[in-house]
Amino acid sequence: MGKIIAVHSYKGGTGKTLLSVNLAATFVKHGKKICLLDLDFRAPSLSTILKIKKAECWLNDYLNGTCKIDKVLIDLSDRIHNDGKLFVGLANPSTEAIRDMSAKDRKWEMRALGRLLALRSSLLNDKGLDYLIFDTSPGLQYSSINAVVSADLVIVATTFDMSDVDGTKRMLRELYDLFEKKTDIVLNKVLYDVSSKFGKEEVQTKVKDVYQVPLLGVIPCFCEISRAEGNIIFAQERPDHPFAKILDEIANKIDNDVA
Amino acid sequence: MTKQEVLGKKRMQILEKIRKSLEKLNERMDVIIELQKHGRKDFQPLPEAPLDVMTLLSMPDHLRKTAMTLCRLGRATAEDVAQQTRRARAVESAYLNQLVIMGHLKKERKGRKAYFYVEKEDQG
Numbered sequence: 001m002g003k004i005i006a007v008h009s010y011k012g013g014t015g016k017t018l019l020s021v022n023l024a025a026t027f028v029k030h031g032k033k034i035c036l037l038d039l040d041f042r043a044p045s046l047s048t049i050l051k052i053k054k055a056e057c058w059l060n061d062y063l064n065g066t067c068k069i070d071k072v073l074i075d076l077s078d079r080i081h082n083d084g085k086l087f088v089g090l091a092n093p094s095t096e097a098i099r100d101m102s103a104k105d106r107k108w109e110m111r112a113l114g115r116l117l118a119l120r121s122s123l124l125n126d127k128g129l130d131y132l133i134f135d136t137s138p139g140l141q142y143s144s145i146n147a148v149v150s151a152d153l154v155i156v157a158t159t160f161d162m163s164d165v166d167g168t169k170r171m172l173r174e175l176y177d178l179f180e181k182k183t184d185i186v187l188n189k190v191l192y193d194v195s196s197k198f199g200k201e202e203v204q205t206k207v208k209d210v211y212q213v214p215l216l217g218v219i220p221c222f223c224e225i226s227r228a229e230g231n232i233i234f235a236q237e238r239p240d241h242p243f244a245k246i247l248d249e250i251a252n253k254i255d256n257d258v259a
Numbered sequence: 260m261t262k263q264e265v266l267g268k269k270r271m272q273i274l275e276k277i278r279k280s281l282e283k284l285n286e287r288m289d290v291i292i293e294l295q296k297h298g299r300k301d302f303q304p305l306p307e308a309p310l311d312v313m314t315l316l317s318m319p320d321h322l323r324k325t326a327m328t329l330c331r332l333g334r335a336t337a338e339d340v341a342q343q344t345r346r347a348r349a350v351e352s353a354y355l356n357q358l359v360i361m362g363h364l365k366k367e368r369k370g371r372k373a374y375f376y377v378e379k380e381d382q383g
């Protein structure tokens with residue numbers, strides 16, 4: 001049976017969306033059936049990154065109970081030239097929708113959790129998908145905690161920035177641990193020399209000491225990624241780029257760990 | 260490390276074990292008290308309280324495990340929950356009833372079986 005992965009972080013700008021999109025593309029490249037859902041209702045961005053202008057229904061509608069998940073999913077498999085499949089579900093980027101999602105009450109959030117949990121049956125069981133990837137809002141937002149609770153694996157995108165480290169440590173102890181979630185770290189924007197053995201070991205030891213959870217991958221600060229301005233999905237369009245190679249390793253590790 | 264420091268460390272470890280045991284006992288006492296209240300005819304359950312993630316976060320560990328399992332199962336008996344949590348059926352029954360009393364769950368009898376659920380599907 002397939003698994004649900006939530007990509008989360010304490011602070012914004014740690015690379016959650018970059019990681020979610022490229023991880024999904026990597027899995028698809030490996031021939032997997034993937035569904036990527038934008039649960040960042042405060043700042044939706046998947047529609048822009050994937051250059052999709054219109055959706056029949058949004059994830060907002062599914063969580064509101066006004067449409068089925070099948071109507072939300074957009075099949076992007078024709079963009080891929082192998083056996084893999086890629087579906088995406090988008091968050092409504094309109095200001096009105098963002099405002100509406102920010103004003104939901106506890107009862108609505110409880111029902112939204114039920115609907116996210118139901119995706120395990122409708123997408124993983126019935127559609128036979130290998131992975132469902134949730135891209136989330138940073139911090140302790142309702143929608144993000146719902147995603148974390150529904151997931152089998154939480155990938156925490158983090159940096160060595162002081163303001164991120166303390167909050168991430170707290171979230172590991174006071175959120176993921178309480179929900180007994182399997183949690184892995186992806187360290188992004190690293191300025192160490194990871195090409196040398198010393199650099200890699202130093203980073204791994206530091207992460208182990210600071211967070212006490214497994215390190216899934218280390219992504220150096222690549223100028224090419226910044227220069228691309230979100231226009232390139234490296235895993236798909238630049239498969240020989242070191243970033244794409246790191247994602248191959250991360251995807252293989254996930255396959256081995258959660259299988 | 261001196262002998263005294265080693266002794267001090269051991270004492271602290273014993274005290275910590277006692278504290279954890281007392282916490283567990285407290286949790287169990289809470290369940291017994293709630294269940295006794297539940298048996299009283301004049302007892303009124305608390306008003307309905309949504310079982311959202313923030314509520315789950317603020318719950319004691321033993322109840323959170325039960326509540327999360329029920330969220331995943333949707334509608335289940337104490338036996339179904341016990342199979343998932345690998346705790347005794349009687350323990351899960353006590354915790355589920357406590358969650359009903361707290362207003363987080365609903366309970367429905369069908370024959371000899373009691374089913375617990377967060378919310379009926381058609382209410383969603």
